[in-house]
Every structure is written in structure tokens, then in C-alpha cells.
Amino acid sequence: MSKNNSLLLLLFTFLILSCSESDNEIKEERNQEEKVYLKSINLGSSAFYNFYYNNENSVDYIELEGTQNDFTKKFYYENGKIKSAEYFDENGNPTGSKEVYVYENNQIIERQDYLSSGEVDEIYQYNYNENLLETINYKGFNQTELSPLEKIEYDSEGRIISRENLQSNIITNYSYDHQKSPFLNFEPNIVLIDDFTGFVNNPISIEKINGESTEIINQINLSYEYNILNFPIKRTGNDQNWEYIYY
Numbered sequence: 001m002s003k004n005n006s007l008l009l010l011l012f013t014f015l016i017l018s019c020s021e022s023d024n025e026i027k028e029e030r031n032q033e034e035k036v037y038l039k040s041i042n043l044g045s046s047a048f049y050n051f052y053y054n055n056e057n058s059v060d061y062i063e064l065e066g067t068q069n070d071f072t073k074k075f076y077y078e079n080g081k082i083k084s085a086e087y088f089d090e091n092g093n094p095t096g097s098k099e100v101y102v103y104e105n106n107q108i109i110e111r112q113d114y115l116s117s118g119e120v121d122e123i124y125q126y127n128y129n130e131n132l133l134e135t136i137n138y139k140g141f142n143q144t145e146l147s148p149l150e151k152i153e154y155d156s157e158g159r160i161i162s163r164e165n166l167q168s169n170i171i172t173n174y175s176y177d178h179q180k181s182p183f184l185n186f187e188p189n190i191v192l193i194d195d196f197t198g199f200v201n202n203p204i205s206i207e208k209i210n211g212e213s214t215e216i217i218n219q220i221n222l223s224y225e226y227n228i229l230n231f232p233i234k235r236t237g238n239d240q241n242w243e244y245i246y247y
Contacts, residue, residue, distance in 0.1 A: 108190050169212055
């Protein structure tokens with residue numbers, strides 16, 4: 001092989017390696033960009049939800065401030081999994097209330113809520129269809145048996161489109177945008193299921209109906225402003241303006 005051909009081969013090999021390294025760097029940067037974590041939600045009137053994470057980017061604690069029911073919810077882990085959560089008041093004092101999570105096949109299948117007396121107050125049993133939460137059963141204080149509480153339905157993209165309260169017979173229907181939810185990288189999002197719904201995209205309409213009469217009880221339409229990464233930074237609707245802040 002001539003010297004010129006050898007030089008061309010070396011140059012060609014160098015260019016391929018350089019392009020591969022550049023492609024990997026771009027992919028790595030994109031992956032890093034996608035891992036956006038929610039820092040706080042400004043609910044208006046000086047009320048905030050604040051989210052804090054540990055070194056593994058798992059939720060460390062959640063804080064609600066600026067309301068009449070301020071609290072801090074601290075999560076504890078075992079082998080990388082959330083095992084329990086403890087509540088503190090606005091002054092940082094433990095309230096004695098806590099939650100304990102029970103696992104099966106790496107999924108949370110039960111949440112046990114304890115009073116400050118150490119008694120079990122409530123139990124929530126989670127049932128899945130593959131990896132999607134499908135039904136929730138419930139047992140209240142002094143009740144002896146679990147009873148059906150909620151049924152959840154999804155669309156083909158894994159978004160919650162309906163939550164039916166089986167005790168009140170109230171159905172809540174959702175529709176969504178196609179942008180990223182602020183909770184997209186929050187795991188496990190089941191610990192937020194009592195307060196939030198949009199874990200893939202953002203709800204743009206929320207409709208509550210009476211399951212028996214199909215009468216519309218309440219309907220909310222929402223709109224958003226987004227940042228360059230397609231995460232919402234503002235939410236408007238129902239006479240409320242929320243702001244989302246990220247790390």
C-alpha cells in the first residue's frame with residue numbers, strides 16, 4: 001500500500017472515530033437534558049410545593065408551605081426503594097404520622113398510614129395491569145375489610161384518562177397536551193397519586209361527572225407556557241396561575 005493510501009486510510013479512520021465520539025457526546029447531552037427535575041410549584045398567594053432529591057435523584061422530601069396546612073414529607077429508603085415516609089409540621093417537628101410501603105415484584109402494592117399513636121389509620125392496596133396502576137382498594141380506621149376505592153383507565157400512550165371513585169361514583173376525565181410533564185422523571189410517581197395525575201404529559205381539561213346521571217359537576221380547561229425543553233413553566237386556568245421551577 002502506498003504512503004498516500006495509508007495516510008488517507010488513517011485520516012478516514014480518525015474521522016469515523018471523531019464522528020462516533022461526537023455522536024455519543026450529543027446523545028449523552030440529550031439524555032442529560034431530558035433528566036429535568038421539578039424544584040417547586042408556585043401555587044399563587046405565596047403557596048409553594050417544593051421538591052428535594054438525594055444524590056441518586058430520588059425524591060428526598062416534599063414540602064408544602066404558605067398554606068394553613070403546611071407540612072414536610074420525608075422519604076426513607078432501603079436498598080434503593082422507598083420504604084416509608086414521615087410527616088413534619090411547619091416548625092420541623094415530627095407529627096408522628098407516617099406511611100409504610102409494601103412491595104411485591106419491585107412494585108408498591110400497599111401503603112399503610114399510621115397515626116401518631118402507632119395505630120394503622122388507613123390502608124391503600126394497589127393493583128396493576130402490567131406496570132400501570134389499575135385499581136385501588138381501601139380500608140379505613142376500624143374497618144375490617146378492604147373495599148374498592150378507585151378504578152383508573154389509560155390511553156395508548158400510558159396517560160390516565162379516567163379516574164372513577166367507586167365509593168362516591170364520581171368520574172374524573174382527563175385530556176392532555178403533547179409536551180413533557182414536570183413529573184416525567186419523578187419516580188416512583190405513585191407516591192404523588194393522591195394529589196397529581198399528569199405524569200407523562202400535562203392535563204389540558206379535567207371534567208368531573210356524576211357516574212349515575214352523567215351530569216357534569218365541574219370542568220376545568222388549562223393552558224401552558226413551555227421552556228425550550230418542552231416542560232411547562234406556567235399553567236393558567238380555573239382562576240389559578242401556577243409556575244413551575246426546575247433544577
